Amino acid sequence: MRSLITALACLLAMFVAPVAPANAAVGIHVSGTKIVEANGQEFVMRGTSHAHTWYPSQTKAFADIKSLKANTVRVVLSGGRWTPNSVSDVANVVSLCKQNKLICVLENHDTTGYGEQSGAYTLDQAANYWISVKSALVGQEDYVIVNIGNEPIGNNAVTPGWAAATTAAIQKLRSNGFQHALMVDAPNWGQDWQFGMRDNARAVFDSDPAKNTIFSIHMYGVFDTAAEINAYMDAFKTAGLPLVVGEFGFNHSDGNPDEDTIMAQAVSRGLGYLGWSWSGNGGGVEYLDQVTNFDVTQLTDWGRRLFNGANGIAATSKQASIYGGGTTDPTPPSTPGTPSASGITSSGANLSWTAATDNVGVTGYDVYTSTGTSLGSTATNSITLTGLTPATTYQVYVKARDAAGNQSAASPTASFTTLSGGGTGGGCTAAGTVQSQWSTGYVVQPVTVTNTSTSTRSSWTVTFTLPVGHTLTGSWNATVTVSGQTVTAKNLSYNGTLAPNATTSFGVQASRPSGNTSVPSGYTCAN
Incomplete structure (x- = not known):
């Protein structure tokens, strides 16, 4: 009898085999507060956004973004509010991300400002778009995060609200077979000042059958103090x-974000960050371009801060292990050759060196001063340095990076001295544009400062006149004082040096009596 029972038990076990969870996360997925890859290695996003849907021909941007050591690119797509991105186009975007060893965050921009901005789509419509391009995404869970809808609700109340609409969109994608990590943006144009996402995040996360939802906050003027950033x-x-x-x-028309705290806290807490945006901004926020005209050699002040500044991308980014990042290849590249300087001016120089070699391939080089300050990164064994101080001796060295994220030993140090330029002679111009205005106030952004001389200047001072009855209420990217109705703006430490024909900008906000539509005038520029 015992042997018969044993045999029946074994037979039953054959038919009651363990079943894997129906919605187990695959590829990139959530683990507590962390984002990890399929192999369990933590992945911290460091990158920027690229407006692909409006600039579909600018595909070189993927390689350029990677050359500055980003590990992630957030790609703007549209399902119909703008020219739709087709299945083949989305597949090509994913391919470009993979070719350049970038994790691809794909976002649908159609939802931006729903309830407040005309033409905006619902999150349900965004989910339908993802389902329509599903064939380009299935099987790419190791490489792709689906950002369901950008800034999906403005500042107006809508029905269904953020939590209900987000939950429904997540569940719709899961029921249609999406196993990807899903990213959801906050309401209030992404800034969540009413805390709709913060206070409902747990319920939304628990509603995801795969428990694989990432929450995304957009930090602009609402987050202008360290206290607000830390609390969130x-x-x-x-x-x-x-x-x-x-x-x-690094600044915005709704206030001046504290980018230093945002970046420092993200690094110390192990949180990802994605700056906005690579190039091509319009509508008065051109100052958010990180490079000028999609040219990786023309980093703006914001681009230099994001990529090469303290707690920036170059210093903190680690390539995803799916591409050979992490510790899968412990062998660093060989040491690059001694840098050689040429084309030296008062504010720049060209450096070149003998290329390094590596068993998994050299992906780029980082250039430093002898004190360890980053001067930039490049994908090739040469770089054009800009923004240097006139009549200054620089001692520089180079390190190579490989596809696994390893860095070589430092090259021998080279020394060169920039030419004297001083920036004390020649002319400059200033011009202000009223970006936005309302009955009792307005924002002048940008006030563009242009060096019209033939030599590099190291400082500038702009003056202009406020109409009678107007009062300055804020400023950014300049030290500003007011005497009567005369406003004087002086450069800060990071935007005073301007090469010939180079520009920088600052902004101000002012109040005025209701119905008074006058604007500032008489812009002048001097050293």
Whole structure:
């Protein structure tokens, strides 16, 4: 009898085999507050956004973004609010990300400002778009995160609200077979000042059958103090939920974000961040371009800060292990040759060196001063340095990077001295544009400062006149004083040096009596 029971038990076991969870996360997925790859290695996003849907021919941007050591690119797509991105186009975008060893965050921009901006799509419509291009995404879970809808609700109340609409969109994608990590943006144009995402994040996360939802906060003028930034990040840490800074800038028309704290806290907490945006901004926020005219050799002040500044991308980014990042290849590249300087001017120089070699391939080089300050990164064994100080001796060295994220030993140090330029002679011009205005105030952004001389200047001072009755209420990217109705703006430490024909900008905000439509005038520029 015992042997018969044993035999029946074995037979039954054959028919009751363990079943894998129906919605187990694959590829990139959430683990507590962390984002990890399929192999369990933590992945921290460091990158920028690229407006592909409006600039579909600018595909070189993927390689250029990678050359500055980013590990992620957030790609703007549209399902119909603008020219739709087709299945083949989305597949090509994913291919470009993979070719350049970037994790691809694909976002649908159609939802931006729903309830407040005319023409905006619902999150349900965004989910339908992802389903329509599903064939380009299935099987790419190791490489792709689906950002369901950009800034999906403005500042107006809508029905269904953020939590219900987001939950429904997540569940719609899961029921249609999407196993990807899903990223969801906050309401209030992404800034969540009413805390709709913060206070409902746990319920939304738990509604995801795969438990694979990442929350994205956009940090602009709402996040202009360290206290506000820390409090928001602390809330998600306490809740045990994954948060990324899906967009942020170094200034904005709604206030001056504290980008230093945003970046420092993201690094110390192990949170991802994605700056906005590579190039091609319009509508008065051109100052958010990180490079000029999609040219990687023309980094703007914002681009230099994001990629090469303290807690920036070059210093903190680690390539995804799916591309050979992490510790899968412990062998660093060979040491590059001694840099050689040429084309030296008062504010720049060209450097070149003998290329390094590596068993998994050299992906780029980082240039430093002898004190360890980054001067930039490049994908090739040469670089054009800009923004240097006149009549200054620079001692520089180079390190190579490989496809696994390893860095070589430092090259021998080279020394060169920039020419004297001083920036004390010649002319400059200033011109202001009223970007936005309302009955009792307005924003002048940008006030563009142009060096019209033939030599590099190291400082500038702009003056202009406020109409009678107007009062300055804020400023950014300049030290500003007011005497009567005369405003005087002087450069800050990071934007005073201007090569011939180079430009920089600052902005101001002012109040005025209701119905008074006058604007500032009489812009002048001097050293």
